[in-house]
Amino acid sequence: MDDLIYWVEHSNMLLRRVGSRLTEKARKLPPCRAACPAHVNVQAYVALIQRGMFKEAVEVIRRDLPFPAICGRVCFSPCEDACARVNLDQAVAVRALKRLVADIEREQGRVVAQPLPKKYNEKVAIIGAGPAGLTAAYELAKLGYPVTVFERMAEPGGMMRYCIPDFRLEKFVVANEIAYIEDLGVEIKTGVEFGKDITVESLRKDGYKAIFIAIGTQLGMKLNVPGEDLEGVINAVDFLRAVALGKKIAVGERVAVIGGGNTAIDAARTAKKLGAKEVMILYRRSREEMPALPHEVELAEKDGVKFYFLVAPKQIIGENGRVKAVECLRMRLGEPDETGRRRPIPIAFSEHQYEVDMVIPALGQVVETSVLPPELLSKDKRGPPLQVDPLTLETDISGVFAGGDVATGPASIIEAVGAGKRAAVSIHRYLRGEDLRKDRDEERIEETTWVKDWRLLEKKERRYEPPVEKPHLSFEEAKAYLEKLKSQARFEAFRCLGCGPCAECLAGMELCEGDKAVVDEGKCVGCNVCAIICPVGAIKKNERGVAQVNEELCKGCGLCAARCPERAISMQKLSNEQILAMVLTALER
Amino acid sequence: MSEWKTVSIRQELIKEIEKILRTGRYRSISEFVSEAIRLRLEELMRAEGISTAKREELLAIPEQLLYTPKHTWAQITPEGNIRVGVSDYAQRHLRGVANVMTEPVGKEVAKMEPFGVVETWMFMFDLYSPVSGKIVKVNEKLKDKPYLVNEDPYGEGWIVEIKPKNSLTLEEELKSLLSPREYNKWVSKLEGRLRE
Ligand SMILES: Cc1cc2nc3c(=O)[nH]c(=O)nc-3n(C[C@H](O)[C@H](O)[C@H](O)COP(=O)(O)OP(=O)(O)OC[C@H]3O[C@@H](n4cnc5c(N)ncnc54)[C@H](O)[C@@H]3O)c2cc1C
Ligand code: SF4
Numbered sequence: 001m002d003d004l005i006y007w008v009e010h011s012n013m014l015l016r017r018v019g020s021r022l023t024e025k026a027r028k029l030p031p032c033r034a035a036c037p038a039h040v041n042v043q044a045y046v047a048l049i050q051r052g053m054f055k056e057a058v059e060v061i062r063r064d065l066p067f068p069a070i071c072g073r074v075c076f077s078p079c080e081d082a083c084a085r086v087n088l089d090q091a092v093a094v095r096a097l098k099r100l101v102a103d104i105e106r107e108q109g110r111v112v113a114q115p116l117p118k119k120y121n122e123k124v125a126i127i128g129a130g131p132a133g134l135t136a137a138y139e140l141a142k143l144g145y146p147v148t149v150f151e152r153m154a155e156p157g158g159m160m161r162y163c164i165p166d167f168r169l170e171k172f173v174v175a176n177e178i179a180y181i182e183d184l185g186v187e188i189k190t191g192v193e194f195g196k197d198i199t200v201e202s203l204r205k206d207g208y209k210a211i212f213i214a215i216g217t218q219l220g221m222k223l224n225v226p227g228e229d230l231e232g233v234i235n236a237v238d239f240l241r242a243v244a245l246g247k248k249i250a251v252g253e254r255v256a257v258i259g260g261g262n263t264a265i266d267a268a269r270t271a272k273k274l275g276a277k278e279v280m281i282l283y284r285r286s287r288e289e290m291p292a293l294p295h296e297v298e299l300a301e302k303d304g305v306k307f308y309f310l311v312a313p314k315q316i317i318g319e320n321g322r323v324k325a326v327e328c329l330r331m332r333l334g335e336p337d338e339t340g341r342r343r344p345i346p347i348a349f350s351e352h353q354y355e356v357d358m359v360i361p362a363l364g365q366v367v368e369t370s371v372l373p374p375e376l377l378s379k380d381k382r383g384p385p386l387q388v389d390p391l392t393l394e395t396d397i398s399g400v401f402a403g404g405d406v407a408t409g410p411a412s413i414i415e416a417v418g419a420g421k422r423a424a425v426s427i428h429r430y431l432r433g434e435d436l437r438k439d440r441d442e443e444r445i446e447e448t449t450w451v452k453d454w455r456l457l458e459k460k461e462r463r464y465e466p467p468v469e470k471p472h473l474s475f476e477e478a479k480a481y482l483e484k485l486k487s488q489a490r491f492e493a494f495r496c497l498g499c500g501p502c503a504e505c506l507a508g509m510e511l512c513e514g515d516k517a518v519v520d521e522g523k524c525v526g527c528n529v530c531a532i533i534c535p536v537g538a539i540k541k542n543e544r545g546v547a548q549v550n551e552e553l554c555k556g557c558g559l560c561a562a563r564c565p566e567r568a569i570s571m572q573k574l575s576n577e578q579i580l581a582m583v584l585t586a587l588e589r
Numbered sequence: 590m591s592e593w594k595t596v597s598i599r600q601e602l603i604k605e606i607e608k609i610l611r612t613g614r615y616r617s618i619s620e621f622v623s624e625a626i627r628l629r630l631e632e633l634m635r636a637e638g639i640s641t642a643k644r645e646e647l648l649a650i651p652e653q654l655l656y657t658p659k660h661t662w663a664q665i666t667p668e669g670n671i672r673v674g675v676s677d678y679a680q681r682h683l684r685g686v687a688n689v690m691t692e693p694v695g696k697e698v699a700k701m702e703p704f705g706v707v708e709t710w711m712f713m714f715d716l717y718s719p720v721s722g723k724i725v726k727v728n729e730k731l732k733d734k735p736y737l738v739n740e741d742p743y744g745e746g747w748i749v750e751i752k753p754k755n756s757l758t759l760e761e762e763l764k765s766l767l768s769p770r771e772y773n774k775w776v777s778k779l780e781g782r783l784r785e
């Protein structure tokens with residue numbers, strides 16, 4: 001009942017769903033959606049969650065992103081960083097909500113998608129089954145192309161499958177979301193190496209008309225200090241990959257992880273969970289400069305990982321070919337470098353040692369250039385190894401595109417997804433002989449929020465945090481618990497301000513078309529509330545002091561109608577019959 | 590994509606609705622619409638839920654098996670081992686089985702002690718052993734296809750086989766398990782409690 005009351009209180013927000021789709025050139029998007037590299041329609045699925053329409057919410061997410069459950073777990077969530085609500089209290093718990101709706105969908109049974117019809121016969125080859133490659137395949141399959149993904153490893157998923165540890169992202173989650181893509185008709189061939197088993201030429205010969213290279217960055221960077229080839233030194237990505245492959249790894253008693261990124265944290269936590277007595281992270285700058293997410297750092301500390309800041313390894317000392325200690329230099333921070341972080345400067349004669357029996361360098365990854373066709377490699381050795389057009393992802397070879405980590409350097413899943421989507425658009429245009437650059441959606445995005453005065457809004461703290469660990473429950477408890485989560489999630493969703501002009505959600509589509517605000521001039525007192533509230537500036541007072549709607553601009557969101565104190569505005573162009581019919585059925589019950 | 594069902598209008602009721610509109614319960618037509626959409630969708634979802642429930646056959650509780658109150662079943666195999674799985678009732682609560690983890694082969698387990706967990710997308714459920722003994726076989730198929738637990742809980746979705754400690758205690762232990770009829774009763778009782 002409570003949430004019904006809450007719902008009624010906020011009904012003005014719900015009205016936003018009754019809005020027509022955007023037709024103009026600029027795409028005005030809420031900050032969350034604009035910030036998301038895949039432009040997932042956050043506002044719409046949050047709006048659907050408000051109404052308890054969890055299944056539809058997942059459907060909305062899948063329009064832009066094939067990995068709702070994966071991103072619901074491990075996305076770095078740029079949407080939350082951009083969320084307008086931070087001006088007031090905290091961001092809406094967008095990622096947690098995504099995870100919840102995705103999980104609830106699967107909790108009710110296996111999800112099997114129907115194969116999509118093939119509209120075209122130009123075959124497309126995708127190299128690398130990481131998030132970039134798989135998303136491109138997903139999008140191209142939706143467009144109607146026959147797509148084959150070639151993957152070197154035994155299983156698809158890229159870093160999501162082989163590097164992000166199980167305790168953050170369960171393997172079955174990755175497997176399920178990829179199975180969904182395969183269900184749609186995408187073929188994934190594993191155990192095929194590009195540069196060895198297949199090449200651009202061989203694929204062309206086999207009839208592939210376009211190629212997308214998304215091989216990521218697989219090689220761990222070297223420390224470049226003496227002693228690196230001692231037994232007991234293993235690179236973070238190799239270490240995590242070996243664990244994911246189920247290889248028996250003897251973790252040391254005392255482990256030093258070198259680096260300050262998320263990979264370092266993952267490697268350290270994994271080592272700890274595998275039974276290392278003491279795990280330390282050695283980082284050459286201070287805590288503030290760490291690229292790892294603060295939340296992840298906290299979890300690592302909870303797991304008992306120790307942090308040593310402002311230290312850099314000078315050499316690894318061995319005994320009988322095995323690691324015995326790392327010798328480090330202390331650092332101090334100097335002037336900011338080109339990344340804006342302060343540059344560490346070694347302090348002379350500050351050598352000291354940490355006794356360890358395992359060293360895990362986690363300094364980042366680089367592109368495996370040896371598998372790429374030499375024509376694609378850039379001559380400039382200092383820049384990125386592969387030159388691609390940032391908008392279209394074209395390479396120097398016509399019909400060959402590249403994107404994801406391979407082009408950007410190690411980044412994130414959602415950026416890789418964004419690249420996959422871009423590649424799909426480019427490949428579609430390329431194969432249809434269209435201009436690759438003209439009027440691309442990515443170019444037209446404009447951020448918007450209707451809130452102009454934050455003081456008018458009420459503060460409401462976050463209501464929903466996902467459980468850190470899965471609870472062990474009996475069936476009865478599980479049922480009650482799930483209901484509780486659902487209602488918490490709905491409350492959380494109501495924190496969303498609905499920044500964009502229209503949520504473009506599924507349910508609204510057919511109902512919204514043509515709905516427009518109409519002012520009853522006899523009732524209007526010229527209070528100007530509507531003009532302030534309208535997210536698209538479609539209402540202005542005219543010379544007689546009466547509100548006037550600019551029909552061109554009006555998106556039919558209904559906000560003004562809900563806010564008008566005199567009830568002078570109604571949303572009349574939605575056919576009355578339709579409205580009445582719906583009201584009717586609602587009242588019939 | 591979700592399908593939208595259009596509703597046709599009944600002329601004779603339009604006036605009624607207009608009256609309600611006039612009471613001012615809603616501040617605008619669009620507020621009305623929004624509420625109506627929500628109610629309508631909830632209704633549709635509810636209707637869907639009921640029809641699927643109807644379609645489902647009755648709970649399967651095979652006669653030849655014995656059950657624990659924790660929803661695991663026991664079956665004696667030709668080799669004299671006890672095959673263990675979860676019941677249809679349990680399976681219905683575990684729609685999203687994502688992973689089945691058990692103690693390894695060779696491990697001793699005690700009656701009514703957990704020998705593994707079924708992991709769904711959101712929860713963990715402990716599996717209780719119907720007998721005491723040693724695990725001699727684990728269903729390897731569940732590694733790749735955990736959903737077999739849902740599709741065939743009494744057949745391909747079995748979970749482990751346990752070699753009983755000795756035949757004397759086994760007899761005792763089997764006697765204390767629930768017969769299909771007793772299990773059925775137990776389930777109805779639980780269902781009643783769940784509905785409350
Ligand atoms: C330890 C770790 C933790 C991370 N945690 C997160 C996180 O929490 N959140 C987040 O958003 N991001 C995280 N990332 C980053 C994220 O995983 C990557 O940015 C993302 O996976 C990049 O996607 P991609 O498709 O470009 O490349 P990849 O995921 O690397 O996929 C490339 C694929 O190509 C295959 N391949 C490579 N060479 C060949 C070849 N020659 N022939 C055929 N196939 C080939 C690879 O096997 C791989 O499957 C993490 C990365 C690491 C290493
Ligand atoms: S308040 Fe809602 S619509 Fe606005 S940025 Fe945050 S999540 Fe997006």
Ligand code: SF4
Nearest residue numbers: 534554555557558560
């Ligand atoms: S005038 Fe503005 S606030 Fe009113 S319905 Fe149109 S877009 Fe929405």
